Amino acid sequence: MSEAVSLLKQHLELYLESPMLLPVTGVVAVAVFCWCVTRMPKPFKSSIDINNQSIDIGDGVHVSPLMKDLKDGQPMKYLFEDAQTLHEAFLRGLRLSRHEKCLGKRTKEGYEWITYEQVHDRAQAFGSGLIALGLEPRPDTVIGIYSINNTEWVLAEKACSMFSMVTVALYDTLGQKACQFIINLTNQSTIVCGDSAKAQFILDDADKITSLRTVIVIDTVSHTNLETAKKQNIQVLSFQDVEKMGKKNLRSPVPPKPSDVCTISFTSGTTGNPKGVMLTHGNVISSTSGFLYVTQFAHQFKNETYLSYLPLAHMFERTVQTAIFMTGGHVGFFSGDIKLLLGDLQMLKPTLFATVPRLLNRIRDKVYSGVSSSGIKKFLLDLAVSRKMALVKRAIVTRNTFWDKLVFHKVQSLLGGRVVVVLTGSAPVSEDTLNFIKCATGCFVIEGYGQTEVVTGITGQFPGDTGGGHVGGPLVCNYVKLVDVPDMNYFTSNNKGEVCVKGPNVFQGYYKDPEKTKETLDEDGWCHTGDIGEWLPNGALKIIDRKKHIFKLAQGEYVAPEKIEGIYVRSKYVAQVFVDGDSLKTCCMAVVVPDQEVMDIWAPKNRFPTDMDKLCANKQVKDIILKDLREHGKKAGLRGFEQVLDIALIPELFSVENGLLTPTLKSKRPELRKQFQPVIRDLYKQHDM
Template sequence: MPQAAFKTLASNLSNSMAKKRRKKQERSPRRCPFEEMDQYLDYIGGPAGALALTGVAAASAFYLASRPTPQKPLVELDHQCTLLPGPELVRVSKFYKDSKDGRFISYLDKDVRTLYDSFRHGAKVSNNGPCLGWREGPQKPYQWLSYNETLLRAKNFGSGLVALGLQPSPDTFVGIYSQNCPEWILTEQGAYCYSMVIVPLYDTLGPDACAYIIKQANISLVVCEDDDKCNLLLDKAPRSLRKIIAIKETRPATNQRARNRQVEILRFEDVEQLGAAKDNPEVPPKLTDLCTICYTSGTTGNPKGVMLSHENVIAGVCAVILQLGDHRPSSSDVMISFLPLAHMLERCCENGVYMMGGSVGFFSGEIKRLTDDMKALRPTVMPAVPRLLNRIYDKVMAEVNGSFIKRVLFNMAMSAKEGEIKRGIIRNNSFWDKLVFRKVQEGVGGRLRLMVVGSAPLAGNVLTFIRCALGCLVVEGYGQTECTAPITLTVQGDHIPEHVGPPVACCCLKLVDVPEMEYFASSNQGEVCVKGTNVFLGYYKDEEKTKETIDDDGWHHTGDVGMWLPNGTLKIIDRKKHIFKLSQGEYIVPEKIENMYLRSQYVQQVFVCGESLKSCIVAVVVPDVDVIKSWACENQIPGTLSVLCANPEVKKLIMDDMIAWGKEGGLRSFEQVKDIYLHPDPFSVQNGLLTPTLKSKRPQLKAYFKPQIEDMYSKLT
């Protein structure tokens, strides 16, 4: 209602009240016992009253205009997937109508079947909008390459690779060893212009693993970020490596060192110029061609090369876009790129944004400056991992718990926002957003509307906090490199945390029995198995491990143990091979670590455990009774083994020796335990903690020592 109308309404009300007052005075000239009330009514009917009424009406009009409307979920939240008939209890997505007939989505547009196609589709729908963004320094603004500039430079770089002697073929592998930057994408798209395959390298693999990959894949050329990474490659460069293309300047000493090893270092821009001069005709890939070999770390032995085709990646990206509905990326979106491009979560997110014509801004390379980058970029889309969100949560809670008033306001804000989320309302413009959550939202740029969380499990209280504080759609997914990242994804409107949603439309899921761990598919528990257009082609040059992972019927066995919830969503509850991730995404192989620690003379038995919501591991140790008693006697420390286990000096002795053996065995920092609990009684078959073959019963051990494990973690936080 216009303001003039409000003023007219107030004036009419004032005149009406004045007439009533005059009539009342005419009937009874003596003083009214409620004269004070008359005076108040007179005030309300006067100019100040008109102003007050105008304000109230205006506020009411603002509320009605800005009142949030609930968003309707795209599927029934109590039936989020379809159970196919048959004994295998296969479940499929409800977002693709052909899923019930056993078909999977491969694409959304018949003209977009490869990552070569998808980038050009994005250039078209964006109308040559901004594509790749970066900034030169902390105080500098983002600068951008348009889609057409990106495509031209990528084509020139790919042409340069051909000019350097690489064959335009899906049998040609190009290594890349760099943090996220525009040149990473130029390399990737340049390779796709000539049907080549990208093989990422990354720091956490370690120099030995990088050398192994270069040798196994017979990589002759690696695009390298800077002088330091060039030297790391040269330290153990296999004979196959002949050329390094440096994105940043390298020192003359590094260039000479490379020549001594028969390796040539070229500059990135020089390869672009060479390609532009040669202008080799493009050789686009087919959908069945390999687009990348993504090596996975975290298991025993050498890393395994996961072979993914263009069809695999497009299927995974399209399934997620389909499930996001109206929240899908668009040409107006801006994504922040900081998760490693060497992993498929980030690759898929970026390729989804490029397909839809959005833009991607790269962080400056230092996580501690990520907040500054986001404030400068002001992204609307952001992939994230639990470790980052845990930090945001811990920082806010530390500030809130330091003040009673802040704590009260925070709890009120959380209650109000959580109530809205439960009603399907997602917004960042409420009273509580402005009063309590403004700083959190500004810390991510103030425009975030979509966050995709993956890599490791996220605690329910942290997920709920992030949803309330950021006021954007937060979806959590479960996936593996072998499935091109996405396997399941939570649905918009489902506010309940601690599950990973229903299957995405490019695959189907089933659970199979794990009898040794007492998980059975008939009870809706078992190993998660996946089949679909996102499942990888196999491990590179490793047919044996491929057959171990993909069975004769095409089911990929993930090794994760899941449980179907009544609403058709999946919850990951265990790991079949006892390999687990920490909150930062690093894999832990407890048996390997235990074998290192068993070398200690003080250790008779050890059980290493951890949680996906924690960033470190702990252990339960049974000391060698004879060795410990002998040491205690020499050091004049009295007591039984139970008493000695409670002695801080004994604990320090054993833990220091374990850490020393771990270092000697090459354990990385996150593989070393951060605390131990000493237990006097051995694990045995009789007490149910060992199998008849004397192997540790890990689930039983974890349950048996749950109080001690929780106590150790409480002291570490």
């Protein structure tokens, strides 16, 4: 059968390139025949009833139906008895995979690996070296890590866990002042830097950092590093120097307790100083266990291969890696350049891929852009998606159909060809994109919802859930409830309100900031997320709004711009959109970034310039896009005052680099408002408002 399918595929490829086209019905008939004779796996049986994804246990508190299977019927603190801290989690992986690969580095030839035993021994040596430098092995000792994802990042983190120290991750987009604020606030004396440039970034203003004594550089220490450090009376050492120092003075581990803080994760925030989320070992293990408990039904994590490219500075990536280490899998790091990510994927061939919606959207857009110039190819793609979608709706996960071999094999090869589970989080992803990725990859695609204050996940889509447009039911590590938000007209009587979370995954508070802690954590231990959710009839949670990002128009109506943006971004013309308003005005305006790939094809077909600057300045193009946005808004039920009156087109994407997105790709609304205030003002002037 496989030879027949292969032969048919070759003939169809020749057929598609030939000017002498056979009737389309012939292709469809052959496709249907192969579809019928291709052997299909059985539907995946979900661990829960997907029509009953949460249970109301009273007072509006929802829990996972799986919680009844736990020993005490309470939120899960840990999945494995022998893994209740990050240190114990790694020791468990060590017992499972002692001489097997653990961490991999990309080289020209492939990946070079070190084993679990080597990671353990090097972490112990590095931790001993830190102690030799005068650091105390206790939970109030804070170590900074400022680097891209690599082996040494993990070694430093494992060393801190082994000796009960606390990590604080720094990252580029925080900026100089925020980094200084964090270092001083947490009293860091030692910072591990990825390279000489990052070390210099810290050293240049070290006179403003009162606690700093030592900078450890993973890569080569530069002459400039040494000169600047000498002037500041700071010692600079290489990572290898500290390891060697530790080997000569090897210390026995000082294991942490589950209640000890393991990391302070500073959220970049959208305004003001960063907030330091204090997370214990118990918090991280609880969240990781909740994640594993959901995914284990679809995939066993032993011998997992995972590509690490999402920043280790954020808890989503660290949670996934904790799950890998806890179960004895291995992690290969990306090459360091996001532009080479596809090459990394194809070299490593991971079985698990964690990513963000933006990349999934780009994959979908790229595939559709690639077939837009050919009617027959577009027809076959649509047909392939519809046939694979029929399988997805039956909970059949496969990449062995005729359509995979003919149409989707290129998409699958982009990810390396072995991915079994795709994880996505950090921002909403459209149902259309999720469905396409499920069809094209033939993988389990799990969308989670959470925030740093609960480590990672609050809810998640369960494997086998064939629906979309929601973020699934509660994880077994927490309770979830909604509370009324009268100002925005959201009430629990209508199954709508602010999402609140309670459980062993909830953080301990913001570091040295009791006022902001009280704003988020109430007296009963409920974490108020600021997100507005809705319980769907099947017990799943849908995020519909954001509490803080609202403004009032002149007629007294409240507007939630993120809701409108989420609708407008469905337009094929739009890559990004920012909606804003004025309390003295009666309507909203928007700034729109057109989708470059779509416009490159659309513009010449419609006799418009392909140059993006000229395209954005064209009033006719603007009017076409505005009309499309308003049609999407009408279909989605936006009220009149929620629809934008006018838009301005700009060519440059909002990005982390230009300061308009956070590292987790959320809009930095104060910065967007400041940047585009003159543009919005001009739009109002054009309408004499």
